[in-house]
Every structure is written in structure tokens, then in C-alpha cells.
Amino acid sequence: MGTLILLALLKAFTVVVMLGLNIAGLLTWADRRQRAVIQDSIGPNRAVAFLPAHVVKALVGAPAVLVAGAVIALQLVAPPDAGGRTARAVVLSQLFILVGWLTLLGIGGAVRTRGVRSSFDAWVASAGDPRKFVYLGFAAHGVTALLGLSLRGTEIGRTLRDFGYGAGAFLLAGAVLGGAVYTIVHLRGDTVGLRVAGLLHPAADGLKSVFKEDFVPPNADKFLHGLAPMISLFPALVVMAVVPFGDTLCFGVGANDTLDLGRLAAYVPRDGVCSEGAVKLQALDLNVGILYFFALAGTGIVGAALAGWASNNKFSLLGGLRAASQMVSYEVTLGLTIVGCIMIYGTVRLDEMVRWQVEHGWGIFVQPFAFVLFLTAAIAESKRIPFDMPEGESEIVAGYYTEYSGMKFAMFFFAEYVAIVTASALVVVLFLGGWHVPFLDRAGLHVAVGGSVLFSQPLPHAVVILLGFLGFVLKVVGMCWVQLTIRWTLPRFRYDQLMQLGWRKLLPASLLNILVTALVVLALQQASGTVQSALRTLGDATHALVAALGLVGAIAFFRLLLSPARKRRFLETSAARYAASRGGTRSATMQA
Amino acid sequence: MTRAPQEPRSSSAPLGPRKVVGAPVRRPERTAAVQSYVPTILEGLGLTMKHFFVNTKELALGQRNDPVLEAIDDGINTLSYPEQKRPYPERYRGVHRLTHRVDGSPRCVACLCCSTACPAQCIHIEPAEYPEGDARRGYERFPARFVIDEIRCVFCGFCVEACPCDAIRMDTGMHPAPYDSREQFIYEKDLLMSIPGRDGSFESDNPRHEPGDPTHPGVTRLKHH
Numbered sequence: 001m002g003t004l005i006l007l008a009l010l011k012a013f014t015v016v017v018m019l020g021l022n023i024a025g026l027l028t029w030a031d032r033r034q035r036a037v038i039q040d041s042i043g044p045n046r047a048v049a050f051l052p053a054h055v056v057k058a059l060v061g062a063p064a065v066l067v068a069g070a071v072i073a074l075q076l077v078a079p080p081d082a083g084g085r086t087a088r089a090v091v092l093s094q095l096f097i098l099v100g101w102l103t104l105l106g107i108g109g110a111v112r113t114r115g116v117r118s119s120f121d122a123w124v125a126s127a128g129d130p131r132k133f134v135y136l137g138f139a140a141h142g143v144t145a146l147l148g149l150s151l152r153g154t155e156i157g158r159t160l161r162d163f164g165y166g167a168g169a170f171l172l173a174g175a176v177l178g179g180a181v182y183t184i185v186h187l188r189g190d191t192v193g194l195r196v197a198g199l200l201h202p203a204a205d206g207l208k209s210v211f212k213e214d215f216v217p218p219n220a221d222k223f224l225h226g227l228a229p230m231i232s233l234f235p236a237l238v239v240m241a242v243v244p245f246g247d248t249l250c251f252g253v254g255a256n257d258t259l260d261l262g263r264l265a266a267y268v269p270r271d272g273v274c275s276e277g278a279v280k281l282q283a284l285d286l287n288v289g290i291l292y293f294f295a296l297a298g299t300g301i302v303g304a305a306l307a308g309w310a311s312n313n314k315f316s317l318l319g320g321l322r323a324a325s326q327m328v329s330y331e332v333t334l335g336l337t338i339v340g341c342i343m344i345y346g347t348v349r350l351d352e353m354v355r356w357q358v359e360h361g362w363g364i365f366v367q368p369f370a371f372v373l374f375l376t377a378a379i380a381e382s383k384r385i386p387f388d389m390p391e392g393e394s395e396i397v398a399g400y401y402t403e404y405s406g407m408k409f410a411m412f413f414f415a416e417y418v419a420i421v422t423a424s425a426l427v428v429v430l431f432l433g434g435w436h437v438p439f440l441d442r443a444g445l446h447v448a449v450g451g452s453v454l455f456s457q458p459l460p461h462a463v464v465i466l467l468g469f470l471g472f473v474l475k476v477v478g479m480c481w482v483q484l485t486i487r488w489t490l491p492r493f494r495y496d497q498l499m500q501l502g503w504r505k506l507l508p509a510s511l512l513n514i515l516v517t518a519l520v521v522l523a524l525q526q527a528s529g530t531v532q533s534a535l536r537t538l539g540d541a542t543h544a545l546v547a548a549l550g551l552v553g554a555i556a557f558f559r560l561l562l563s564p565a566r567k568r569r570f571l572e573t574s575a576a577r578y579a580a581s582r583g584g585t586r587s588a589t590m591q592a
Numbered sequence: 593m594t595r596a597p598q599e600p601r602s603s604s605a606p607l608g609p610r611k612v613v614g615a616p617v618r619r620p621e622r623t624a625a626v627q628s629y630v631p632t633i634l635e636g637l638g639l640t641m642k643h644f645f646v647n648t649k650e651l652a653l654g655q656r657n658d659p660v661l662e663a664i665d666d667g668i669n670t671l672s673y674p675e676q677k678r679p680y681p682e683r684y685r686g687v688h689r690l691t692h693r694v695d696g697s698p699r700c701v702a703c704l705c706c707s708t709a710c711p712a713q714c715i716h717i718e719p720a721e722y723p724e725g726d727a728r729r730g731y732e733r734f735p736a737r738f739v740i741d742e743i744r745c746v747f748c749g750f751c752v753e754a755c756p757c758d759a760i761r762m763d764t765g766m767h768p769a770p771y772d773s774r775e776q777f778i779y780e781k782d783l784l785m786s787i788p789g790r791d792g793s794f795e796s797d798n799p800r801h802e803p804g805d806p807t808h809p810g811v812t813r814l815k816h817h
Contacts, residue, residue, distance in 0.1 A: 040647065041670045113654060485640050489639075567658075573681060574681045575679050584661050
């Protein structure tokens, strides 16, 4: 019993605090920072914590020593058995190469900006463009992998493998320690300003808003005025509870049918939903599933409307009214678009919806129209640009939170960002396959289209679950980013346009979607076996499409990272000539 | 191709605007694509994403523009003041300085030209005579006090123009620091003499011939008088 409560708390913590709050906290910063970056400026990055140099040295050195020590200890205490030697040799050699080229790349970049300081710097600088380290690193990864594959089973291969798992640990530890020592040696000054790419800014903002004056208008309803921000924030947060953030974990079962958390299943069969010791990675396993989301999302309206009414301010009241009518209108579309999905998935439970998508193909391929409608309605539901009429600062000051300040205002503000995260999580679960990574099933990597298996590699259960969780987080962050991109791009609608879009376009469209979906589902139920199997193959093809798109995206991303920045110098003004004579302003301390 | 010369308006032509010749400009079509607003949204999103990826990459990898030297390029041109500063142009009139002679005394001869020329009346000079026996006594004076009220100054540069000795200059390349009280803007002689020019020197490029030097024209003139 105790372990179950502990597990429930742990899951709630993971999904609400780790996912909901953290991603929302990062979003409050990313929104402003990246909007500025898009508009060719830097954005908020001024918050800085000055750490004494020896603390920084400890922060760099201690983890490096720990990692290096752990790797060597693992090698000495638990040397691999005959079966595990190859795996460990491969992992150690690849990690060594990765750490090696990343370290050299970092040093190369640093030498480029601050100049040569030691003979090692001179050696790194003599390589020229730091990109060479990336290319060399990838080449080394490839050559090592090919060598391992081609020499598998031969005498030289065995010698290499023995060298790999014997010396690999020491090489890896050396690379990690070397990078740390280099960083410590080249630290300058008594203090180091820690900015974490500007990430301290939202923390500073949050701290600031705690200490700001909490203003309540003289004739406002004090109780409701204080209650409204809580009512706004609460439903946004607890909606995350039904979101499944990973596949079911399989534990062993000890005496008295209690879970044995120490015995995580090593491998799980491909179609295996474990019979015993199953732990769903979902804080609240409700059988009403998606309906819980609609129930709570409806509660969020009360917060905004209450804030508008309790503030004793005409602008607030207008904002509150707008918020209430807008959210009620779009709630209808939101609910009706889901009906098509429910018909196809045949369930309202979110984890079973993901299982269906794993088996048949992602929801975006079976309900593409519903995806667009749901995303639009979800953005409108979270009262954000281009649907931020309730806020409408050009018309009604700041809408329903005109009279709010300090932490109460921050709670409204934060509730919006939490709503982005929950909306993204729902879109991911409903349409983007939840935790599913293409061709990764419960047994491991299994590339198969139709009946033909192209590649199969079993992976440990823990690795599969972890990859799924990472995939889910990546998708949620990606969807948040898409929502922010929409926010950075589009202007605000007019209020009557908003209502027209909601009632006269999206609502009929969602009804039509239900009709068409129902007809297609009926037709497919009557269809012959060949059509069914063809659909199966098509579903696998969509997985292949997603995998291919992911691969293309990754390649494009690396190409962008490695592409040189072409700049033209402009020395026509005396100010520019002065700057050029001092080596430019870029070489001055500059924080990314 | 020759263009037919435009006919002059004859008295018999009807009044009012001339008839427009040529094909009319086509109105943009309000197609379904335009009305649905979707292609435009996608185009805008694409542009936003392009800026996002390129600018974020340049910021993260330290490849962003030098805000001064590469200011005409696309990308982030923000200066992180005060870590980075935009250098002022060559002829920028900054805080004043009093130039030195070779021996470190001020070049100023307390002629009061600058304080006379000053439209803001922010220069106060108390002239004094050199002591008995000094080669310069009787030939020139020196400022016992030289005070500039920098908060009153309008940075017109008339004082520099008026100075016959190249003793006051505004070539420091500095703007006045933002102090928190008025007294701090009153720059006394010592402070004015402690500010170097932009090239770091306290003197000026113009040569000065001290009284007593064989090259000094004024001394010989004095002897002949």
C-alpha cells in the first residue's frame, strides 16, 4: 500500500511539477526571449548570479570527477561477462569519441573568440575551423561502428573488443577529466557571472512578483478578487494528471502481491502488456479520461469571469465577459472535434488512445482535419494571440486582469502558459502518438512495413520506456513551440470575427468531420480483408513517413548548425573604424 | 520605340480629368485561398521560423553580427550595454578636457575667450599671474581655478573654437557620467586635466613654444620692444 501511494505521488510530481510547471516556467521566458530573437534583438537575459571562481571550479570539477570515478569503478568492480563485453566496448568507445570531439569543439570555439593562451590552444587553433572536429568526430563514430561490425567474430575483432572494454573506461574518464581541467585552468577573474543563457530571468521575475505590492481596488470584492487567480491556475495544472507520459512499466511482484520496485523487468515481449506488477505512467488513471479534461477546462472560465466581476472595473468586466463567452464558444468545437477521434479509437481513455495509435498510425493521419480544428480551438481556449480579446490591451487596457498586480497577476499569467503546456500534451496524446516513437515497440527497435521485417533489435525495458518518455517530452515541447510561433506571427482578430469563426466556421466544420468520420468508420467495418490489410500497411507507412521526416529534420538541423554565418563588414563611418581598430565590439563580453 | 507626343489641351477639349490611357491595374483576386487566410498564415509562420532558427543559431554559437561593424547585415544587432559600447564618431563632442604642456601644467593662458564664447555661461575661470622670476610672467597668465558646469553645458563646442591656445578640447569620446547630485557635475581644473583624449594622450598635436625657447616668437618680440 505504501509503495502505491509513493508511486502515485511520484507520478503526480513528475507530470505536474516536472512537466507542467517546468515547461510552463521555461515558456514564460522562451516566449519573450524568442520573440525578441525573431525580431532581431536579444530579449531578456540580464539576470545574472555572480559565483565565486572556486565555487565554479568545484561545480565543473566535482561532476567530472564523479563521472570519471563512476566509469572506472564500474569497470573495476563489475567487469563485463563474456556476453556483455561487446556491448560495453561499443558504448565506451562511442562515448569516448563523443566526449572527445565535443570537448575539442568547445575549446576550438573558445580559442577563436578569446585567442590563444597556451600551447594546447595553439595546437587546437592550428586545426583551423572548429567544424573540422565535428566532421572528424562523426567520421570516427562511423569508422568505429563499421570496424566493429566488419570484424565481428574475427581474431583482430576480439583483440579490439578486449582493448575497447579494457582501456575504453580509462580513455573516457581521461577525456571527461581533461575537459574539466582545461575549463578550470582557463577560468579568469574572481567571480563568474552565471546567466544560463538568460534562464535566470524568469526566476528573477517570479521572485520580483512575490515582493510586489498586492493591490486590491477599494470597492472590489476582496474575497473573490483573491480567489479568481487560484481558480484560473488550478484547473490548468490538474488537467495534466490524466495525461499518460510513458508506456506501462513492468515490475516484479514480491510477497503478498506487493510491487517489488527493485525488480524492473529486463525485457518485455513485443505484444506484452505485463500481467503482473504493471505501473501506468499516468498520475490519474480515470475511466472517463478525456471527459475529465473538458470538465476542468470549463472550470477555468469561472476564474476569468470572476476576476472581471470582482475587480469593480468596467474594463475588467468587459474582459471577463469576453473571456467567458469566447471560452464557452470554443469549448463546443473542442468537444465536437474529439468525437471523431473517440469513434475511431473506440475509447475515451487517453492511454488506450495512444495504444491504438501505436498499432494503427498516428491520429494526425486518420483525423487531419480534426487536428487543425482542435489546435485552433485549443489556442482560442487558452485566450492567447490571435485570440486574446479578453486581454486586448489596445482596447480594454489589460482585460480581466487590469486590477491585478504582484503574484496574483503572475498567477493569471502563469495559468496561460500552463494551459499551453496542457493543450500541447493533449494534442500530442490525441494526434501525435503520445509516447510512441516510430518503430520502437515494447520489445525494442522493430522496423517493419506490412509483413516484411527490415530490422529488429531488442532493447531493455527501461531503455524503451525512457526513450518513449523523452519522445513524449520532445513532442510536447515541439507543440508548445508551434503554439508560440503562431503567437509570434499572427495579429489579433476582431471580436465579431472571433465569434463568427467559432460558431459559423469551426462548429459546422467539426460537425461535418463527425459525419464523414462516422461514414468512413462504418464503411471500413464492412470492408473486405484485403482492404483491412492494405490499411494496416498504410498505417505502417505513416510510421515510416514520420521516421523519415524526423531524420530529414535532424539532418537539416545539423546542416543549419554547421553552416557558416556570412557577414559583410561596413567600415564607412568613423565610429565603425574606431570599433574595428579595437577588434570590434563582438569580442567584448557578450552573453548569448 | 518613340512615344507619341502628348497633345496639348486645346480650348475645345472638355473640362475635367483627362481620359486615362493604358490597361487598368488588375485588382487582387479574392480567391478562396485568399479568403480562407490559410496560405498567408503558413507563409507568415515560415518566415517567423526562418528568423527563429537562423537568429537562435547565431546567438547560441556566437556568430551574431558585430553590432557596429556588421550592422547592415540581417540578424541580431543589439548592443549589450554596458558590457559593449558603440564607439562615438570621430568628431563627437564629449566631456571637456584641459590639455597639458610638456611639463604637465595646463596650456590654458586664462584669456577668458572660452567663457566669453560660451552661450550657456557654464565656464568659470579665475586667472592668476605667474610668480616673479618665471619666464612666462608678464607674457601670459594661468587659471587658478577653471570650472565647467557639465550639467549646464550644451555641448556646442564654441569654447573649443574660441580657444587660441588649443587648451580646451572635447575629444575625450566620453559622455558625462550619470551622477546623483548636481555638485558632481561641477568639473574642477584637476578633474578636467586628468581626462585624456581619445588617443590616450594629455597633450595636443599642436606644438607649443614656451617663453624662453629659442623658437618662441613672442619672446624675441618682447626683447625688441
